Amino acid sequence: MSAKKKRIAFFEFGDCGGCELALIENAKAFELLGKVEIAYWLLLGKKEEGPYDITFAEGIVASEHDIHNLRKIREKSRILVALGADACVSGIPGLRRFANKGSVQKVYGNVELEQKPIENIGPLDHFVKVDYVLRGCPVNGSQASKLFELLVEDIPIEQGEKSFDYVKPRFSENNVGRAIVLDNEKCILCERCIEVCNDIVSALSIAERGINTLITPPFRMNMDASSCISCGQCTVYCPVSAIYERDNVADVYRILSSGKPVDAIVEVETAVSIGEFFGLNERCHGMLVDALKRIGFRNIYLSRSKNRAKFLNPKPIGRLPAIIPCCYSAKKFVETFYPRLAQALTQPPKPSFKADVWIGPCTGRKIDGEMTVLTTREVSRMIRDYLTIKYIEFNELEDVNFDDVELREPEVGRRVIAEGALEMRQVLDKASRGELQGSVVELWACPGGCNAGGGQYKASEEILVRRKEWSDSIGSALWRTRWWVRTV
């Protein structure tokens, strides 16, 4: 190799130190260490300042001090390799997130620690950009030394080493919108999302050729900047979850751990479809409430946007109808494609309850930053993870009542209702021609309404019919149990 030796650094955050040993104990890696300049490795007694060419780091980031150090390390290193399960996915030490609230007290008694543990612990790429990840607990020594060799000898990994399964070079960043995230690393280019979106807003298309082909909004725009209305239909049809809703489960846990009481609003469409994920062919809304209460929510309210929309009674202006966008996606649809009708828009109907978390069938609501939004898929994942850790089966949960219900539908005059982009276009075209003068229009972005929302699981015709039936009848079911149904 040419003139200059590579400068290597090895940092350890909170973990057992096993990956460090796995690397040292490998004879080939040991040999390679002789060929490089070790700049920082506490175990070997080196502590020089950066910059470093190749930096290995292991362990989870668990304190403010660690976050500060990691950011400094990232700035100084050309290549950062996350070594081992802890650094890649937070591993066993990360389990402490699931420890009970009183754990500090349980372990240390009443002594006030100077170094306070933080809530927001996580793997390295939670805080900085990581170039290579090597998984395993501990890492496989020969794989680690192989990667080490490739990095030291400057051999391009994408071309030279086909059998290198465990190294995943990140050639592109995720396209992260407020509601939808597109991960081209996972994408298998089946184009289902493009087909779905062509019927809605045509926000996605194919770019580049050959092995560089990728799915992206036009001009590789950000999801939010494109014509995407965040309806989430693409996320329902993606077979590999390469395009998915932005996961807010961690945010919800953060709110829950803040100590304040947390209330949640559950939409009817989520309450009736939650059992599908757990393999139950019955209505499980009571069990959903029980699970949420166990996770740590205080009050759980039931509400339905379809009913809420009826309470809005806007006055039509001039020759335009009054337009109620029943979800945020519909609002963005009108603003993007029919800007001249924007003056006739009202605000999307809001629930009358005050809550911090909204649990519903919709990805579009994530655009509105008012409440933290969990879709049906996110909440079922959250419940599943919680129950697995606590060794509880879903059908062992009890049937618990909602704390408050908002379901009454007032008598309103005839309204023009449009569900899905196709119908919305027809109605809005009519409206711009002035044919709907004096009427009130309700817009729903998802074809088939909220039961087939972008945050729901993909469902057959049969299940969709059942969801509709159940969500229409849930009000009377709750009447029968003599629950107080709130009048707004």
Added chain:
Amino acid sequence: MKGIADQISRVVGHSKLEVDVSEGSVRDVRFNINEDSRFFEAFMVGRKYDDVPEIVTRICGTCNANHRITSILALENALGIKASEQTESLRKLVINGSLIQSHMLHLYLLVLPDYIGADDLLSSGKTDYLKRLLNLKRCGNRIVEVLCGRPIQLIDAVVGGFNVIPSKRKIEELLRVVKETRADAVESFHLFNSLKLPDIKSSEKTHMSLKSGSEYALTGRTISLSGCDEFDVEEYKTRIEETAVPYSTSKRCRIDGRSFYVGARARIKINGKLLSDESRSLISSFESSLDSPMGNIPAKAAEVLHCYDDSLQILEELASKGVREEKPKIEIKPGEGIGVTESTRGTLIHHYILDEKGFVKYANIITPTTFNCQHIEDTLRCNIQEFLGSPDMVFQLERIIRAYDPCISCASHFLDLTVKEL
């Protein structure tokens, strides 16, 4: 305020040393472990008993074998399972293997550079030392790998015994490896016994280790204090006072109000007569240094030799008697159990309470570094005045701390030295 900030290297973990100085004399010394709190004891509560060995293995990368075996002993104690003789000797073999690789890693990689005037062994150019270290480590790792499937984060040792029993061919392979590398262990002892160790005063002479009548105890149920006072492990809670201090994430331990030490030198002092023949004959050459923390270095090297002889004996027995497959029946019932082993750094205690479904209701783990922490601080306190202001102060203090081989990731990684002028 005057401060020198440095990080203590060549120890496993992050730690910090703070010294308060007023008018040229030392007022206070604080040995801070500032590894993040890890809460293993808290998040294990509510998990099933068979998850426990998998989790505790990840407490430490160097002595994970000990953590695993100790938790298994504690759980077997709680469930009332009696391990077979074969399982017991296989477990002894795993601990021997773990001691060999861990002692050698510490002595060659972390301690030796201080005495040969090098920053680290890799760049020192001493290829014969490196070769020897790799040979010894390969032997220790191979023993653990054959019995438990992996050298680090082992998998095959479980409650009740072993998932896989080594074949006769594998036992013979181990015998060959142990015989081949034994000469390296003897040479290492002579190397570490010939080091010029500094004269370090030690404040407290109390030490603690497991004791057994018939063998050099690495597992057992009786704890001996300085060789005169003995108590059963069940009494550890009443005998050992565990307290938390605000400046450190590791708890502190005292017995009868005094600090004490654990580790290879405590074991040699208490059980030295039961070492293998060759290692026993070597004790006299370093016995006088055992009272100083530096005595830990030759003691560790002698212990490695014992582990070689003991492993050889067990392996020969297994090779002649043959190993057989066994599947113990596990009945889940509520209970409380304590397991103790001697790990590289000293006595390791695991304590669990299980409920009727086999879920963990309470967990307590005391690691050797937790025991040693207070003793390290006390030893530094009585030696620091001598080094105060000298240019190699950091080097000298680090050398003392390294002799204890503190494993900070276990106890709750750099040493920051701060001198505060009051």
